[in-house]
Amino acid sequence: MTRRAVVVTAVAAEAEAVRVSGDWHVIAGGVGPAAAAAAAADALARGSYDLVISAGIGGGFAEVAPVGSLVVADEIVAADLGAETPDGFVPVTGLGFGTVRHEPPRELANAAAEATGAVLGTILTVSTVTGSAARAETLRRAHPRAAAEAMEGFGVAEAAARAGVPVLEIRAISNPVGPRDREAWRIKDALTALTAAFEVLPAALRS
Numbered sequence: 142m143t144r145r146a147v148v149v150t151a152v153a154a155e156a157e158a159v160r161v162s163g164d165w166h167v168i169a170g171g172v173g174p175a176a177a178a179a180a181a182a183d184a185l186a187r188g189s190y191d192l193v194i195s196a197g198i199g200g201g202f203a204e205v206a207p208v209g210s211l212v213v214a215d216e217i218v219a220a221d222l223g224a225e226t227p228d229g230f231v232p233v234t235g236l237g238f239g240t241v242r243h244e245p246p247r248e249l250a251n252a253a254a255e256a257t258g259a260v261l262g263t264i265l266t267v268s269t270v271t272g273s274a275a276r277a278e279t280l281r282r283a284h285p286r287a288a289a290e291a292m293e294g295f296g297v298a299e300a301a302a303r304a305g306v307p308v309l310e311i312r313a314i315s316n317p318v319g320p321r322d323r324e325a326w327r328i329k330d331a332l333t334a335l336t337a338a339f340e341v342l343p344a345a346l347r348s
């Protein structure tokens with residue numbers, strides 16, 4: 142049976158790219174984790190779903206996920222939710238609060254990655270796009286399994302967890318994580334890759 146899924150993208154161009162099968166409800170919820178959480182929570186309160194997917198373009202850690210490739214998250218991590226201290230960054234969990242990590246169901250993440258040819262790995266959620274080699278290296282050290290970064294996954298995952306609905310995140314890589322270089326963006330190619338993924342996902346994720 143086809144899953145009843147809601148797909149949360151950030152912007153309309155991403156929503157158009159994933160609205161290919163007609164099987165799933167697609168919303169463009171806005172950029173950043175707060176907008177994404179609000180949009181996902183709203184959708185989950187209004188409809189009956191058994192899967193939430195955060196989808197869109199993202200930055201790739203080049204050794205693992207080059208521009209044009211796809212990444213499916215086996216963990217969704219809030220990379221900058223915490224406190225800066227003299228000894229470095231401390232995640233909110235180290236301060237005694239909340240969570241910084243959500244884990245999609247393994248069988249769904251595996252099936253999505255296999256069907257789309259995606260790399261399976263950690264997708265970081267950041268509120269500030271990485272723009273330097275130093276920041277990229279800091280993230281690599283803190284998250285050795287990081288394959289990609291984007292700005293919405295953790296927000297969608299928080300809403301999904303609160304509603305008791307499984308979550309997936311899939312990113313098509315539009316740019317490398319690292320020094321800012323707008324010439325290096327390949328947004329059209331990434332949107333094309335996203336469409337190809339969503340042509341096969343509904344069948345691959347049937348329950």
Ligand SMILES: O=C(O)c1cccc(C(=O)CC[C@H]2O[C@@H](n3cnc4c(=O)[nH]cnc43)[C@H](O)[C@@H]2O)c1
Nearest residue numbers: 151172198199200270271290291292293316318321
């Ligand atoms: O101005 C810049 O240097 C810059 C570089 C990359 C992305 C942006 C955006 O404003 C796009 C944010 C939007 O797209 C997703 N996205 C795409 N690439 C990345 C990235 O490398 N790091 C984080 N997010 C990225 C993100 O999910 C937003 O929806 C600006």
